[in-house]
Amino acid sequence: MVRKSQHKQTTFEIISVGNELLIGKVVNTNASWLAKRITEIGGFVRRITDVRDDLSEISSAVKEALKRGTKWIITSGGLGPTFDDMTLSGVAKAVKRPLKLNKRAYQMIFEKYKEMFERGILKSLDITPERRKMAELPTGAIPLQNRVGTAPGVLIKFGRQRIACLPGVPAELIDIFENELLPIIQKSIKRTYMVERVLIVKDVIESALAPVIKEVMSRHPTIYIKSHPKGRESGASIIELHLTTTTSSPEKIEKEMEQAVQELREKVAALGGMAEQ
Amino acid sequence: MVRKSQHKQTTFEIISVGNELLIGKVVNTNASWLAKRITEIGGFVRRITDVRDDLSEISSAVKEALKRGTKWIITSGGLGPTFDDMTLSGVAKAVKRPLKLNKRAYQMIFEKYKEMFERGILKSLDITPERRKMAELPTGAIPLQNRVGTAPGVLIKFGRQRIACLPGVPAELIDIFENELLPIIQKSIKRTYMVERVLIVKDVIESALAPVIKEVMSRHPTIYIKSHPKGRESGASIIELHLTTTTSSPEKIEKEMEQAVQELREKVAALGGMAEQ
Numbered sequence: 001m002v003r004k005s006q007h008k009q010t011t012f013e014i015i016s017v018g019n020e021l022l023i024g025k026v027v028n029t030n031a032s033w034l035a036k037r038i039t040e041i042g043g044f045v046r047r048i049t050d051v052r053d054d055l056s057e058i059s060s061a062v063k064e065a066l067k068r069g070t071k072w073i074i075t076s077g078g079l080g081p082t083f084d085d086m087t088l089s090g091v092a093k094a095v096k097r098p099l100k101l102n103k104r105a106y107q108m109i110f111e112k113y114k115e116m117f118e119r120g121i122l123k124s125l126d127i128t129p130e131r132r133k134m135a136e137l138p139t140g141a142i143p144l145q146n147r148v149g150t151a152p153g154v155l156i157k158f159g160r161q162r163i164a165c166l167p168g169v170p171a172e173l174i175d176i177f178e179n180e181l182l183p184i185i186q187k188s189i190k191r192t193y194m195v196e197r198v199l200i201v202k203d204v205i206e207s208a209l210a211p212v213i214k215e216v217m218s219r220h221p222t223i224y225i226k227s228h229p230k231g232r233e234s235g236a237s238i239i240e241l242h243l244t245t246t247t248s249s250p251e252k253i254e255k256e257m258e259q260a261v262q263e264l265r266e267k268v269a270a271l272g273g274m275a276e277q
Numbered sequence: 278m279v280r281k282s283q284h285k286q287t288t289f290e291i292i293s294v295g296n297e298l299l300i301g302k303v304v305n306t307n308a309s310w311l312a313k314r315i316t317e318i319g320g321f322v323r324r325i326t327d328v329r330d331d332l333s334e335i336s337s338a339v340k341e342a343l344k345r346g347t348k349w350i351i352t353s354g355g356l357g358p359t360f361d362d363m364t365l366s367g368v369a370k371a372v373k374r375p376l377k378l379n380k381r382a383y384q385m386i387f388e389k390y391k392e393m394f395e396r397g398i399l400k401s402l403d404i405t406p407e408r409r410k411m412a413e414l415p416t417g418a419i420p421l422q423n424r425v426g427t428a429p430g431v432l433i434k435f436g437r438q439r440i441a442c443l444p445g446v447p448a449e450l451i452d453i454f455e456n457e458l459l460p461i462i463q464k465s466i467k468r469t470y471m472v473e474r475v476l477i478v479k480d481v482i483e484s485a486l487a488p489v490i491k492e493v494m495s496r497h498p499t500i501y502i503k504s505h506p507k508g509r510e511s512g513a514s515i516i517e518l519h520l521t522t523t524t525s526s527p528e529k530i531e532k533e534m535e536q537a538v539q540e541l542r543e544k545v546a547a548l549g550g551m552a553e554q
Contacts, residue, residue, distance in 0.1 A: 019501075019503055020503065020505065020519070021309070021312070021325065022312055022316075022322040022323070022324070022325065023312060023313065023316040023322065023471075023521070024308075024309045024310065024311070024312035024313025024314070024315075024316060024322075025313070025519070026309070027304055027305070027306055027309040028304070028305055028308070028309070028325075029304055031301075031305070031327070032298070032301045032303070032304040032305065033301065034301070035298070035299055035300060035301035036300065036301025036302070037301070038301075039299075039300040039301060045299040045300065045301075046299070046328075046329065046334070047299070047326065047327065047328055047329075047334070047338075048298065048299065048305075048325075048326070048327035049324065049325070049326050049327075050308070050324065050325035050326075051323075051324055052323065052324075053503075057323070057324070061324075064341070080483055080484075080504075080506070081483055081484035081487045082483065082486075082487045082490055082491075082503075082504050083487065083490070083491050083494075084503060116482070121482070121514070122482070122485075123549075128484065128485075128487075128488070130484045130487035130488060131484045134484075149506075150484070169506055194300075205393070205398070205399070206357055206358055206359065207357075207358035207405065207407045207408045207411075207427070208399075208405075209359075210358045210359045210360065210405075210407035211405070211407060213359060213360070214359075214360050217360075224296075226296055226297065226330075226359075226361065227357075227359050228297065229357070229426075229446055237398070242297070242302070244300070272400075
């Protein structure tokens with residue numbers, strides 16, 4: 001039933017690190033932001049995993065994603081100076097490469113603290129072990145410049161697979177993704193586009209709509225239709241239908257999308273409901 | 278460094294099912310809500326996994342959680358009437374039990390549609406294959422009543438492990454968790470409580486605070502202190518310190534918490550900063 005075309009896309013996994021996610025203190029908006037951006041540029045996000053600040057949990061999650069053959073693994077969180085920032089240790093363990101002081105990363109961090117020292121935020125320009133730690137990367141890794149905060153992002157090549165580590169502070173994650181990582185990802189993945197439509201269906205409950213969705217999807221096998229109930233089945237029924245398709249030539253698919261939408265509208269009307277775009 | 282006491286707690290994993298999560302259309306608030314509630318009642322959420330509406334992905338995620346020895350696996354989403362609601366098929370595959378019509382689940386669903394029929398929302402009281410599907414549970418499973426929507430929740434016993442499947446609509450998930458699942462969970466887990474404090478630190482950057490956190494934690498090994506940078510390291514620095522501990526007797530720990538907070542305040546002041554509760 002699931003579109004086979006999905007597997008032609010480049011696969012991604014997101015691994016978010018942080019106890020705050022596992023105790024429900026923080027909602028994982030980093031993962032949904034990354035998933036949205038990756039989908040927009042044509043990538044296929046296969047799995048999102050949240051793990052604790054725990055070396056063996058981080059390392060296991062990365063190893064499992066590598067084993068699944070996922071092309072791009074993007075981690076968020078755990079790059080900072082505190083004892084429980086251990087994403088790079090976990091990744092190093094997963095790829096079996098030791099952590100080593102990276103000169104470029106050290107230079108990036110030094111420049112940040114130098115600027116803070118000159119602005120009077122720091123009393124001494126001392127690169128303490130906690131600060132130095134942020135420049136200790138798995139051997140062969142490439143640091144990615146952080147324009148917003150201190151800890152650089154990290155890119156690791158592992159055979160044909162790639163691991164990118166981003167900070168957990170949203171503004172830093174976005175900055176490094178957009179300015180450093182995106183150009184590299186775009187070179188490595190097949191260009192595809194997601195085309196989508198949203199249809200709001202009123203007065204037809206989801207179980208009555210289910211066979212309609214199935215029928216329209218069977219007539220348009222490249223289009224995936226997902227229903228999201230917004231009202232309650234037993235109360236006023238409002239269902240959002242989300243039509244998506246991934247294509248390398250978006251112009252061609254537009255006409256088919258319109259046809260699918262038209263068919264849905266007619267079938268919903270026949271069931272005594274209304275469908276609005 | 279991580280508190281060993283964590284492993285004394287009952288372990289939980291959350292598996293959220295739905296393409297909408299993996300394309301970044303929806304932020305996973307179900308997982309954070311569940312994680313918060315489970316933490317409040319003394320459970321330890323080890324991992325959160327989001328997978329697509331894909332039979333083999335769902336089944337793999339459940340199998341992996343079972344293999345890790347996690348006591349309680351809670352899934353959200355994929356219980357509805359559409360073709361791509363396949364959580365129960367995935368769980369059935371993972372535990373190697375066939376799906377079978379469950380009489381109690383069928384009765385629950387029938388009552389819902391009967392009520393809709395009587396209120397004029399449904400034109401005929403026809404239990405179509407799509408509606409019947411919601412009552413097809415892995416053999417031996419127990420349906421959990423859904424007071425808000427149609428699809429019942431599902432509880433499966435697998436040796437000493439438990440799998441609970443909840444709907445993806447937040448109001449339905451909350452209803453079943455609070456009214457049906459919580460009393461069962463509370464019977465099965467050790468009673469522990471989380472005690473927490475929040476301290477806002479101003480004018481000390483995270484890398485300067487890191488050794489302070491380490492020192493205070495070494496003096497109070499039962500207390501976990503996590504720093505969350507709120508301002509930017511290179512701008513005005515605001516850091517939230519979150520102190521937590523899990524205990525079976527919350528009264529005893531209060532004094533130690535106060536001591537740890539006091540020590541942090543003194544050390545922050547010595548660094549020229551301010552710490553407020």
